[in-house]
Amino acid sequence: MADPILRWAGGKRQMIDDILSRLPPLTDFNDYYEPFFGGGAVFFELEPSNGHINDINPTLINFYKQFRDNLDYIITANNRLDDDLSRFNSEEKMKDFYYTRRREFNELQNGRCEDKLREAVLFLFLNRTCWNGLYRTNEDGDFNVPMKSKIIKTESIKGNLKRGHYALQNTTITSKDFTFIEKEVGKNDLVFLDPPYQQQSDARHFDEYQPGGFDEERQKELRDIALKLHRRGAIVMITNSHDAKNLYTNHDEFHENFRIKPIKASRSINSDSSQRSQLGDTDIIVTNSPQFWDHKDFDNFR
Template sequence: MIKFPVKPVVKWAGGKTKILNQLSKYFPREYFNYHEPFMGGGAVFFYLFEEIRNKNAKAYLSDSIEEIINLYRVIRDDVERLITISKKHIYDQKYYYNIRSQDTAELDDIQRASRTLYLNKTCFNGLYRVNSKGQFNVSFGDYTDPVIVNEEALRNASRTFQQAELYAGDFEIVMKNARAGDFVYFDPPYVPLSPTSNFTGYTSGAFGFADHRRLREVFSALQERGCYVMLSNSNTEFVRDLYRGCNIKTINAIRAINSDASKRGSIKELVVLSYPDHKCQFGHPHLQFNLRSGGIKSCL
């Protein structure tokens, strides 16, 4: 079977590329299909692709950001036309704001995908943020000759998406297809560490505490179904309490975006597992876990 390098085709604030070496040891050793309801840049999916392909398994990928899912569908179904159209873009501030101001309702799917790709590659820090009307409003980014069209990366991504189902919508869509023995990875907008670090407004409706509690219920339902469930989130008391009784790990991540430059750099994040260590890629079955009594069903 021919191997080819696969990596994210968009920049993504909070993407997992730089911490895959830490996350990967907690992936389950064995699983059937793969589900990622907060697709974003898809670093974990691309990392797992060869394994998914070798299993002849399927990936179910979704996100609430319709423009990102549309981009991935176009990459899957018509990557060559996307490449051709996107090569016409130029890195220029005035041009950027003209493209940003376009009404997506007047564009076809390929034009929308090309617009999303361009904005992602040239906006500030690869952020995805919209206003109350759902309009993308991230400012122009200051770069030196940014690569807007990476043909090899786009074509390789197109090959990976042939084995994927792509959905735009709420994370609860995972309940439709997840079965016992499947691996589900949740990477939601993080619970803010402080009022000034709230970056949950990716869509016009921010992902709030009620959504995190709803996600916890889905996490538990998937566990009861027999899925291997893994979740990333911030190292906060709220998250630790919400997932008390689960197998919680602490990892080091790099936080590049913060209004306070002194707070950028290494930071602790949590990885929550519904399964014990001996089910992980590199398990330590001798470790003991504390079970939660009452409330939401315990993980372990």
């Protein structure tokens, strides 16, 4: 198994044991679908041979496609960028180099230069060197995250990059709206849904990082599609914020067929480490996974 290739806000690494212990083994499902891929922690742990991964962010998806098909080139190019960066003897010059590469990335990303492979090279470089692995854009769609003080060198993660590359082989990679699963998912397929969180109590919402956001109507649409997939015989798991529990418990048919598990997970968006606290239940896992139907630690919230 591999760790995620990218650092990604809202990733599920700290919840991975809770998630995996409530999913069926690889032999018990057909195709695997993850339509809100992000950093893909669950996918890289499972390493399904029949995966369908998707994200609405086309730049992220271009990275995964290029990474699947051009690993050696991306690693070599990132090693060169590390060498170039290490030649500077002042923080100011290192930042100048970073912001020059960020500007180049934004030009490629916004279609002013057609070089998808170079875009992917710079995507990995910026993810390794930007603050907290955050992917954030301004109103013009330009990536605008500043440089961090301590970068992650390519050589230090080369082994995991290779494992991630192997996991992506024979994987279908797309960039569509998540609703495509309504037509494609079949009986005994496994669907892991990790949408931008519905938040009420946090000042900073995860859906700030997705253009157009992911409002309550979209959350309901996702819930209703999950119910349709359940009726079809698919295995479905959803992760969301604890604040979203009523979305699922107030719908009678959904509540009768899915179980909910509250999870304690710390928040890590804040730049002040003292504010990355764990205050009670923060997340929920919602699933119809049959082997955990009577699992004693699932709550009904009623």
